[in-house]
Amino acid sequence: xxxxxxxxxxxxxxxxxxxxxxxxxxxxxxxxxxxxxxxxxxxxxxxxxxxxxxxxxxxxxxxxxxxxxxxxxxxxxxxxxxxxxxxxxxxxxxxxxxxxxxxxxxxxxxxxxxxxxxxxxxxxxxxxxxxxxxxxxxxxxxxxxxxxxxxxxxxxxxxxxxxxxxxxxxxxxxxxxxxxxxxxxxxxxxxxxxxxxxxxxxxxxxxxxxxxxxxxxxxxxxxxxxxxxxxxxxxxxxxxxxxxxxxxxxxxxxxxxxxxxxxxxxxxxxxxxxxxxxxxxxxxxxxxxxxxxxxxxxxxxxxxxxxxxxxxxxxxxxxxxxxxxxxxxxxxxxxxxxxxxxxxxxxxxxxxxxxx
Numbered sequence: 001x002x003x004x005x006x007x008x009x010x011x012x013x014x015x016x017x018x019x020x021x022x023x024x025x026x027x028x029x030x031x032x033x034x035x036x037x038x039x040x041x042x043x044x045x046x047x048x049x050x051x052x053x054x055x056x057x058x059x060x061x062x063x064x065x066x067x068x069x070x071x072x073x074x075x076x077x078x079x080x081x082x083x084x085x086x087x088x089x090x091x092x093x094x095x096x097x098x099x100x101x102x103x104x105x106x107x108x109x110x111x112x113x114x115x116x117x118x119x120x121x122x123x124x125x126x127x128x129x130x131x132x133x134x135x136x137x138x139x140x141x142x143x144x145x146x147x148x149x150x151x152x153x154x155x156x157x158x159x160x161x162x163x164x165x166x167x168x169x170x171x172x173x174x175x176x177x178x179x180x181x182x183x184x185x186x187x188x189x190x191x192x193x194x195x196x197x198x199x200x201x202x203x204x205x206x207x208x209x210x211x212x213x214x215x216x217x218x219x220x221x222x223x224x225x226x227x228x229x230x231x232x233x234x235x236x237x238x239x240x241x242x243x244x245x246x247x248x249x250x251x252x253x254x255x256x257x258x259x260x261x262x263x264x265x266x267x268x269x270x271x272x273x274x275x276x277x278x279x280x281x282x283x284x285x286x287x288x289x290x291x292x293x294x295x296x297x298x299x300x301x302x303x304x305x306x307x308x309x310x311x312x313x314x315x316x317x318x319x320x321x322x323x324x325x326x327x328x329x330x331x332x333x334x335x336x337x338x339x340x341x342x343x344x345x346x347x348x349x350x351x352x353x354x355x356x
Contacts, residue, residue, distance in 0.1 A: 040056070065108075070100050268319050
């Protein structure tokens, strides 16, 4: 602590409390005292204000709607904190809302817990909180409870965010990885690899000719279009974040004991991302995404569901990229553009550093 934040009381001992005016996060912000209270009252409450949060209870007491509830949690450790197309705040909201949407749920409530590193500029924290607020209001979903902790310098990458979400599942909807059936069609709601390559480009200062932007977006509205079009025909939804499409489909194949056959020509890749992947020797099928999802749907409804996706701006580039097969259960196979086939296996390690 500097002399500026360590006032002397006459000739007596040094006061251990920091002055109230400061520009960075201090350990005392997580200590449960005056600075914690000030952080909540001056920054967090005004941003997320709603009746449930305003009670400042140990948790939120909520009136649950009729029907089944979906519950999900996620943590976000992205570096850098701000990137083209988003930041850790909007990413945290979108990621949890999308997990609920993959369950067929309409998002209702979120919790947000902030793990802050000592020394984080308060201006940076204000930007992140404002982004959380904007993303939640746009959906809309209420942030009804949360927590703040502070760790010492070097113990976090600026800020980590943990979120949890609750939503109500639409009547008649039953989505699960085990529901993939032989003959189903695999739909992809948009181009791959935008998020992962945007983060990698910025982190490594790679000067690609094409400006890469994250595809981070809330997908609940796009999912709603599918479920309004043919709810019984939608068997599985999955957002291919860490590990990309390859990992997501391998997980589904193992759960349902089926195989997947993908067509490389049919798989859309984001503008600039394909070239970036080729330059770095990466496979777009393994790169993280934050604004697209996979839908495993009944073949007889696939055309109608694809048209429903393409009618929405977020799904305008949606494509049918493969089928579910009884051959090679538990495996994903890709027909390449040159006419061969290859197995698309799970990653045995990290293809690239953590980016979500």
